[in-house]
Amino acid sequence: MSIQIIEKERIGEYKIVPAEVDNTAALYGKLRSAQRLGNEFKSKTTIVFQTEDGPKRIETTVWSLTERYIQIKNGILIPLKSIIKVDF
Template sequence: MENAMITELIQKEDIYQYKIINAPVDHSIDLKAKLQNALRLGNEFKSKSSITFMTQDGPKRIETTVWSLTDKYLQIKGGILLPLNSLIAIDY
């Protein structure tokens, strides 16, 4: 994937300052297993994941726990929803 991209680490509270757009390639299906693991790590172990997603200003990365997951979004603390089609990478 595009993990080689330079990504700016931002605070999850600053997500609202960016316009989230679709990633150049939809990785949501490829990342499904990693998303499930990130959800389990967040819920059971309070462990953080590194989530890289696309914004109008280029790729951004946050480090946070994944709270919930739907067919189209992942939710993090504060009720923040990230569209799955904006995701570039998930690492933990």
């Protein structure tokens, strides 16, 4: 499967939808680490999430994490149930 890389500033151009499998529980610890990396070390995280047009990949800093969303730059929220993969 080919995953298109997009600029995080272009997320608004896509409709984010839930992934085929909800990975929230499995990825939560990794997302918490990604938030810490972003806040303390300004380190970026690669996030793959599902859109109506297929999976998209961004490289970004995770600013905050709630039970349902991650927040990245410019107040953009990505639902946890849409996230497919997280890498540092």
